[in-house]
Amino acid sequence: MRQAVDLLLINGTVVTMNPEGSVVADGAVAIRGRSIADVGPTAALLARYEAAETHDCRGCAIIPGLINGHAHVPMSLLRGLVADQQLDVWLFGYMFPVESRFADANFTFTGTQLSCAEMIRGGTTTFVDMYYFEEEVARAADMAGMRAICGQTVMRLPTPDAASYDEGLDRARRFIEQWHAHDRIVPTIAPHAPYTCTDTIYHEAAALCRRYGVPLVTHLSETAREVQESRAEHEATPFGYAARVGAFDVKCIAAHGVHATEDDIITIRERGVGVVPCPSSNLKLASGVAPIRRFLEAGVRTGLGTDGPASNDDQDMFTEIHLAALLPKGTSGDPTAVPAREALALATSRGAQAIHLEHLIGSLVPGKRADIAIVELGRLHSAPRYSYAPDSIYTHLAYSARAGDVRDVLVDGRWLMRDRALTTLDEPDVLRRAQAIADQIDAFLAKREVNLLDKILAIGGVQQDELFEVQAKAKITDATVERIVGLLGGADLSFSKASERTQYDTYFTWNDQAKGRVRLREDHRVDPGGRVGPKYTITLTAPPDRAEYPSAVRLGRARYTAPADRTLRFYREYFQPDQVVEIEKHRRRWRIVYRGEDFALNIDTLRGHHDPGPYLEIKSRTWSSRDADAKAALIDELLALFGVPEQALVMQEYVEL
Structure with missing residues (x-):
């Protein structure tokens, strides 16, 4: 029977x-x-x-459903947003600012639905996510019928769904408690990376994972710069740091691992860490090529991921399989480096090990879940077929098959796609809602890209000053310098603060002067008590409303200043100026009081300049144009007191000389 x-x-x-x-x-x-x-x-x-x-x-292959071991699935809404940028420019200049403005519950839910539809069509049945509003990722994945490990992102920085990391930890805890009993959705916490987190975040995350028996998800060693900075800050590689703060005391899924060292590889093998390279994303962002062959040789739990669609542009696991087979060959010169069967395993059986679900999925054996993809074999790009070699099917799937060849998909024995028709998602409706959000982002970026104020506000920490600045500048002699210094501290000319400094200014300017200009300043100050600093700032100066007095210039303009915590290369690529002007100067500065009014008095020497000076600069700022007129008159008196002749006046700023 x-x-x-x-x-x-x-x-x-x-x-x-x-x-x-x-x-x-x-x-x-x-x-x-x-x-x-x-x-x-x-x-x-x-x-x-x-x-x-x-x-x-x-005419089809019946294979285990593919496993996308690392993704940011809501970011399908940011697909094609920006390309050909360094990782820090891409992340801090575009992704974080756009997400801080647009990433909300609806964004996350809609983006996840779009990604689920794409992944199902490509034969992916399980994904590991890291994003914000992760309960919406879980809800969308559940409705689509997919299997997912959903990591609620936590960072020391404010995120779209948490103003502080304490709030982020609480949010992750509530999310795990809410979804912990679900059969297909594994809720967890995802400390973003060592460079965006703290020891406390990792300690708390590991404790939460231990309590609920869920894996910790994080990014590690994606770029060479990340490793270099980690060694400088933590005296350890990102993997070494993660081990030290407890991330490997629980099951861990580490995305990328592009620059894992030999010591790292030994550590992650011994600690059972799953590592998930993302070949397409790592190539596009020029992060490098992960040592996949070495991972396999060492017995490391190794999978594959697409990363976010904003850094990959698709969620096609067949492409990742293809690259996982090809890249090790190209970098090693060995055509046997990663055979087709091993490449396919990275997205199936080995991928299941990497995400710690090998007891449920990854292979077609009795007792495991019926997560299955059915792939057509005889299409134009994959015909004809040979069967004389027992491993020929792996060659076909790794090198010829494409996501569009997937005909049917099941998860837990339930049809998610049958005869290329999605059964759990309304594809036209998802596309319509996704485009509506993209249109809003498009309008925001179109405005920002031509407005320097919007660009500098997007990177945060900006203080705004709407003011009038009255300034006089003159080229003076050494004798005049001595006269000025001798007068300071007298009855008519007191001073409250004196300092010496070397300032390195880099100005970004544009042919369209209406844009204003951006100044990056590295300020090394020496006070009587010793050296202070350096201090790094970035300032956007709007185009001035200029008025000239006999001896001074009044500039009515807006200034926006923020801490400069990125590299010069970052800001150059982010702002894309037409010209870059560098000025180095030695500055002696006094804060003086003359006739009850405050002024800054600077004596500057320009280093490496064809006309180094010295220069006298007297400045004062005010919110009142009437006050500016009065201060201009006082500057005339100061110039006369210092014995500066009219012909010595310079009516330009240093960047204009």
Whole structure:
């Protein structure tokens, strides 16, 4: 008597991805409930089972559903937003500012639905996510019927869903408690990376993962710069730091690992860490090529991911399989470096190990969940087929197959796509809602890219000063310098603060002067008590409303200043100026009081300049144009007191000389 099953997939090439590498040429898979009941030849399973439904897979491969081991799925809404930038410019100049403005619950839910539709069409049944409003990722993935590990992002920086990391930790805790009992969704916490987190964040995250038995998700060693900075700050690589702060005391999924060292590889193998390179994203962002071959040789749990669609532009795991097979060959000169079967395993059986779900998914064996993709084999780009070699099917799937070849997808034995029709998602509606959000972002960026104020506000920490600045500048002699210094501290000219400094100014200017200009300043100050600093600032100066007095210039303008915590290269690529002007000067500065009014008095020497000076500069700022007029008159008196002749006046700023 035949046994009852719910579904029989028959007449396909069954690629089990079991430890023996079994392939059944004319094979079948029996499914009962959410699990695989049996795998074997079609004739044998038809004789053994009576199915409520039989599905013909002739001309197709039946494979385990693909596993996307690292993604930021809501970022499908940011696909194509910016390209050809360094990682820090891409992240801090575009991703974080856009997300801080637009990433909310609806953004996250809609972006996840768009990604789920794309992944299902490409045969992906499981993904590991790291984003904000992760409960919306979980909700969308659940509605789509997919399996997911959803990591609520925590950083020391404010995020779209948490003003502080304490709030982020609380949010992650509530999310895990809410979704912990779900059968397909694994809720967890995702400390973003060592360079955006603290020891406390990692300690708390590990404790939370230990309490609920969920894996910790994080980024590690994606770029060479990240490793270099980690060594300088933590005296350890990112992997070494993560081990020190407890990230490996629980199950851990570490994205990228592009620049893992030999010591790192030993550590992650011994600690059972899953590492997930993302070949397309790592190439596009010029992060490098992960040592996939070395990971496999060392026995490291290794998977594959797409990363976010904003840094990859698709979520096609067949592309990642293809690159995982090719890149190690190209970098090693060994065509056997990562064979096709191993490349496919990275997205199936090995991928399941990397995300710590090998007991449930990753191979077609009885007892595991029925997460399955059915892939057509005879399309133009994949025809003809050869079967003389037992491993030919792996070659076909790794090198010829494409996401568009996927015909059917099941998760837990439930159809998510059948005959290329999505069954759990309304594709036209998802596309419409996604484009509506993209249109808003497009309008925001179009305005920002032509407005320097919007660009500098986007990177945060900006203080605004709307003011009038009255200034006089003159080229003076050494004798005049001595006269000025001798007068300071007298009855008519007191001073409250004196300092010496070396300032390195880099100005960004544009042919369209209406844009204003940006100044990066590195200020090394020496006070009587010793050296102070350096201090780094970035200032946007709006185009001035200029008025000239006999000896001074009044500039009515807006200034926006923020801490400069990025590299000069970052700001150059972010602002894309037409010209870059560098000025180095030695400055002696006094804060003086003359007739009850405050002024800054500077004596400057320009280093490396064709006319180094010295220069006298007298400045004062005010909110009142009437006050500016009065201070201009006082500057005339100061110039006369210092013995500065009219012909010595310079009516330009240093950047204009």
